[in-house]
Structure formats: structure tokens, C-alpha cells
Amino acid sequence: MWEDRLTIFCGIDWAERHHDVALVDETGTLLGKARITDDAAGYNKLLELLAEHGDGPDTPIPVAIETSHGLLVATLRAGNRKVFAINPLAASRYRDRHGVSRKKSDPGDALVLANILRTDMVMHRPLSADSELARAITVLARAQQDAVWSRQQIANQVRSLLREYYPAALLAFQGKKGGLTRPDARVVLALAPTPAKAARLTLAQLRAALKRSGRTRSFDTEAERLQAVFRAEYARQIPAVENAFGQQLQALLLQLAAACQAADDLAAAAEACFHQHADSEILLSFPGLGPLLGARVLAEIGDDRTRFADARALKSYAGSAPITRASGKKRFVGRRFVKNNRLMNAGFLWAFAALQASPGADAHYRRRREHGDWHNAAQRNLLNRFLGQLHHCLQTRQHYDEQHAFAPVLAVSVGQAA
Template identity: 35%
Template sequence: MSTHQGQLFAGIDWASKTHAICVVDDRGAIRIRFEIPNTRKTFNGLVTRLTKLGVEGVAIERCDGPLVEALLDACLRVFVITPRQVKGLRTRYSGSGAKSDAGDAYLLADVLRTDGHRLTPLTQDGDATQVLRSLSRTRKQLVEARVGLVNQLRAELERCFPGAIGLFARLDSDVTIAFLRRYPTQHAAARLTQARFAAFLRRIAYCGRKPLEELFARVSEAPPAGLSADEADGHAACVLALLKAVETVRNQERELEAEIIERLHTHADAHIFTSLPKAGHGVRAAALLAEIGDVRARFPDEESLAALAGVAPVTRASGKYHAVGFRWAADKKLRNALIDFADDSRHVSPWAAKVYNDAISRGKRHPHAVRILARAWVRVIWRCWQDNTAYNPELHGGAMQIAA
């Protein structure tokens, strides 16, 4: 972006309650400065005001959210300057590096004025991709909430029913929930006989992975020492409440998963991501598609995608000093989607397994080896994505060498 006389540049310091806005001219002088509350109604007023001023671009610290969507819908050019970059730039305007909302808004606007030619404007994905991204991220949040509830349930069972922990494969499985709903504490299971326990397992259609005698020995253990019947009743109420919460979150998670799969199959780029090994036709392929997006111009080369995903290392060199380190400045959601896919792909792809094993043999730890594999997959995914073609192992040179 080149600066011409009379141009205006806006900076927005985003916050959860109020946003600070600063508009500067081509010489860096402040033309206007104000704040707005974080409401959809005020976003419309802000967009109208910036459009009338004719700002050349808007700099902000985040790449998504209702405010960014409102700016993009109004065809304003939006540039993202990450919080990490802003932190490093503060000393450029103040020797103390002091922080204030108004100061950060000015910093964003002025950096856009002076360094706009180094920045790439934000491009908006299609509606189908944005919806898929929202669904995928919400489902992931529900998974995290369910894991937290299961951990709480495990902690509660350690106090009142330690024999139920590890009784079945998972604490949030249908068979475990059915059993704990009937017998939430060791006291409640004290009157259980082996015959009645066998009948109960048949009723809930237990697969029989573990022998009946082993299961019964666990549930018929003596109650924890010092736990009275009244205390057991209180713990039972806690266990039942947590079971209900786990079941509710799990059901909503499944509903979202079904919605994700339905929308994935109608997406124009679905054939690219569902063709990847172990990506499948479900949430993993949807997460990859949603986080990478559908705007090809956003990643003109594979290096830009690898850098944003945080799977390319950062090299620091000065004189005799040379170090290669972990890339902290990255899109963490994109990185998590790529790492999750890469880690599982090595179990079915001989090429992926070789890349991972070679990294391990060089002394890399598991997380580092998976990032190396993810970087290798980025080359393949980016090429398929740009060419709008499905992944074919027979056209993948590395995979064909392994097969030969």
C-alpha cells in the first residue's frame, strides 16, 4: 500500500466491552479519535463513519469476529497486526513501552500508514466456509467442556466410588452413564449380587470385553474408609448432576457433528480434504477446510501457509549466532487442525510414517516430529488446494518412492 497526500488510515484497538478508534492522515497527525461500545448497532455506525471519511484501510489486532465481519461486508480494506507485533512496536512510539487503548489504536493506524505496503489485506471466505468454521470451532469447545466435566466426574468418583473408574472403556460412554445412573456410589452398589449385575449388563447391551467376574470384583469392593451413608448420598447427587451435564454436552456435540458432516459434503472444496488419509468425511476434514479457508490468494505459496500454521520453524541468525526455534506467532486453531491430521495420518500412510520415523531417528521428540510431518503435508495440501484436485497417492512422488 503506497501513501498519497490526503489519505486517511484507521486503527481499532479491540476489547470485550469498548473499542478505541483512531484515524490519522498521511503525515501521521490524528484526525479523529473516539470509542464505541461492543454492540452490533454501533458497528453499523462505525462502518458508516469510516466509509464517509474515505479511509484507505483499517488496522486491527484480530482476524475474525462481528466487528471484522461488519468492516469486510462494507468493502473496507482490513489489515491484521497481531498482538505480538503490537507489543514489539510499542517501543517505537514510547521508550517505556507503556500500553493504553487509545495509544494502541494510534499505533495500529500509524503502522498501517508507514508499513501498509508490507501487509496483506484480509480476505473473506465464502458463507459456506464461514459457517463450517463456526460449527467446527463450537464443536471443539464442546469437546473441551465434556473433557472438563469428565475430569470432574472422575474426581468425584475417587471420593465415593473408586471401583467405577476404569470399569468400562470410557467414563462418558453410554454403558458407564447407564451404570452410574443406577449405582452412583459404592454404597449404592453394595447390595448388588453377581446374578443381578449380569442381568443389568445384558439389559444395557454390554459388549462383554471384560469378564463378568472381573467387573463384579471391582464394583463389590468395600466403600472408601470414613465415608458415611449420609456423605455418600451427597456425593451421589453430585455424580448424577455431572452425569446429566456430560450427557447433555455429548448429545449437543453429536448434533453439531452431524450438521458438520452434512455441510461438509455440500462444500465445493470437500473432495480435496476428504481425500487426505485419515481425514475422513467428518470433523477432521471439516476442521482443515474451515481453518485453511477457500480464498486461494490468501496463501500464494506453501511457505505462507506453513508459517501461519506454525509448522515452519523460525531461524534467528546474527554474526556467529544461529538458532532455529519454535514458531510462537501462529494461528493456533489452524496449527491444531494440521497437527491432529498429521499425527493420525502416519498410521495409514507409509510416506507419512517414514517422515515421522526419520525425524524420531534424528533425535526429535514426538511433538517436533509431528510438526515436521505437518510441514511436509502442507506442501501436498497446498498443491491440491491450489489445483482444486483430490489427493492421489499415485501422483505423490514421495509416496510412490516408498511404495516402490
């Protein structure tokens, strides 16, 4: 009986405790609606409602929803159903097409989402059909990136606190790689959270603290340097205030230690999953991409080869491809502001690291700078080129080849050197 029915579209207005569902056909007729709870019973009720209107393994009903994660989305993505994550801002613009009063309701929003698919489904991209391993990498890589950002945020809080009462600690560790997130910095500050305690540290105590932090060499030299820094003359807070600041520092150090441990554990887990993926060898063949950065890139682009129609689609998604705005005689070419920020963040790290590992990338960057690009623009242009090469390599299952990737640039560099 369903062979004669029109195509059905489903819209779901997502909320924390319940969800409103609307089903429409090609003519816009409302076929059914319901409110389901955010639990297994509610999900089963939704699947039953979809099945009543012809949903099946061969004829899955497409669904529009304003989120791309959660258990409800995971339930809907089981099988070959197309799930469209509609940006809430875009959905609000569609709402104005159905009324000028700007009224808003949950059932009405579900109907708007269903009609978005009915009228403009080709204008929206469904969630990618990534493999189970790729989705796991996405979870771990994003969690690790969040842990790194959290670690840096807490480190900035520690730095601001030390400026209030403990300038010696800043002089002792800020100039070193890793700064206040270094294990030796955290161990020494935990041992001496105030300038008074730091000034009383002996060389033996400092050497023992450095060993506990995992340092493997130059104990005596580093202990002597730290003792000299801590015993120099600085402005001081009164003792009671200094001790209060010391207690605040100890609390922040506990948070910083937990953030550092979380970042390290998640990095190890993300790298382990990344090495199991079939695309890992191709990604690691690119200069500047290590296991962790490669995991971040794979997490954002996925392994669904049909997700991006061409290389330009991937570049636009990352935000590396420029965008053109033209109106009348005015024409402006600039960078994209709507993009995948996580992929762009990983891309800048990738492009920067590639300058040391790839002569072609370095020559390309320098040529862009010579033509007037600022550093960020040159980096973005280099990333744009790398993403095009990555798309080609993943589609054709080839490894990166420096000579093919930057042949014209390398030829010009060799000619200039001669």
C-alpha cells in the first residue's frame, strides 16, 4: 500500500526531556505528529510512528533535527537513514516563511524542520556515514582537544594568580617549553606554594622534587638555578595574604594536574584508535602530521568518501578556501568565518609543522609571503593546498609524494638557488 504513497519527511524538535515529531508528505500535508520522551520508550515510539508511515530498511524516512549528537540521533542513524542536522539559525529563517507573527512552538518547529526537507533537502548535507572506528576517533580526538584547551585555561589562571604574589615562579618556569604545565613546574610549586617556602628550599629538596617530576638529567644545574631564582629579592605580600594565595594555588594545581593527566590519557587513546584505521597510513605520509594531529584531522573529515563531492567542498568545510561576495561593481574575496573550527585549528598546526618537514611547503609559504600575504593568510593558503592533496590521496588510496605535490614550487626554488 505504501508504494502508492508520496515521499514522507520527518522533523524533530529536540529538547532535553522530550521531543516533538511531525511527518509531512510531498504536498506539505501533516500526516502525523507526536511528543516522545527522551528515553528508550520514547525512541521506540518514534520508530513505531515512522514504521506506520512506511519506514523500512529499503525506504527509510529522512529526518531533520537541530542537533548532530546524542542518543536520539544515534538511534536514528542505525541503518541507512539520512539524518540532517539543521542549523538552528537556518531553521529560524525558515520559520518566517510559515507566518509573520514570529510565534514559536515546539510542534510548529518540528513541522518547519519537516518542510525544510520537503522543499530544500538537496541544499542540506546529511550526517556522514562514517565507520564505527571513525566515530570513536572523533569522540576521543575532540575530548583530547577539549582537555588541552582546559589545561591551558587553568594554566592561564595559575599564571594570573602567580602575578599577584609569586613573581619568582613565573621567572623560573615561564620561559621553558610547556611553561607552568610542565611536570617539574607543578611538582616544585606544590612543594613551595609561597615565596617564603620557596626561599627555604635546599638543593637536596629541589633535586628530589625534580626527580619526582620525571626529569632524567641536569638535576644539580637546574636545582641551583631554581634556588637562585627563588632566593632573589622580590616585592612580597603580607604573610597572611601570601599564605591565602598559596592555598588558592594548591587548589589550582590539583585541577591543572588532573587536566594534564586527562590530556595525556586521551592522547594515548586517540593515537591507539587512529593507528587501527585504514586511512592512518595515508594521513601519516603527509609532512607535519603525527598520530595525534592526524587523529584530529580524521575525526573532523571522517572516512565517508561520499561526504565531500570534491576537494573544494572539503576546503570550504575547513574554512581554508576563500569566499567571494559580489554585488554590482563590488567584489570582495576574503576568508570564511562559518567553518569547522576544530579542523581549522588542527590545520594551522599541521601547516606550521609542515614548514620544517617539507621543502615544498616551506617554499610555497615563502612565496605567498613574498606576494604580500600575512602569516595567517599564507598558512591558510598552504593548508588549502594540503587539503586538496589529502582529498585526492584518500580517494585514490595513494600516499603523499613531495615531488608531485609541490613540483612547480620546488622547480622555481631550485632555479632561484642556482
